[in-house]
Amino acid sequence: MGLTTYIAIYFIVWWVVIFAVLPFGVRSQHEDGKVEDGTEPGAPQRPQLLRKALITSVVALIVVLVIAWIIESGWIRLDMFPMPFDPKLYDLK
Template sequence: MRWTSLLAIYFLCWAFSVFLVLPFGVRTTHEVGGEFIPGQAESAPHEFNIKRVAIRVTIVATIVWAAFVLNYIYGWVTPAMLDFVNPSNSAG
């Protein structure tokens, strides 16, 4: 696989990992006991630390990307294994 393809796949893993990581560790202003700003949603996070989120996302994306690359190399899960319409064509 070309390095540009690996880079593009890593970028996609990183972008999707944002949605996996973002909800974890969020505390609302009500949970912290802080004061609400007029117009603020009750579900809004009290403090948003972009650096902490970026580090978490990078760790998760790297793990997902490494699993993808290893599966590509070793062929643990193939498209034939995921063919539920024609199960007779599956390998295994």
């Protein structure tokens, strides 16, 4: 597989991981008892987005490296999965 394929896999994994990591450690203004006027009480007090983005990047990199190792080592070959509209599956001439 090419580098661009692994980059695409990385971005897909990154988005999946960021949505899993976003709720960790978030406390709302209502939970802290410090609701500022004009804001939603459920808004996070300190979302720590930079920290979560860094954690997400590292976790996504590890996941993609494991996926790349599995594919490149030959444990799983992509040609073992049937692809839609594969001419070998259908007698198309």
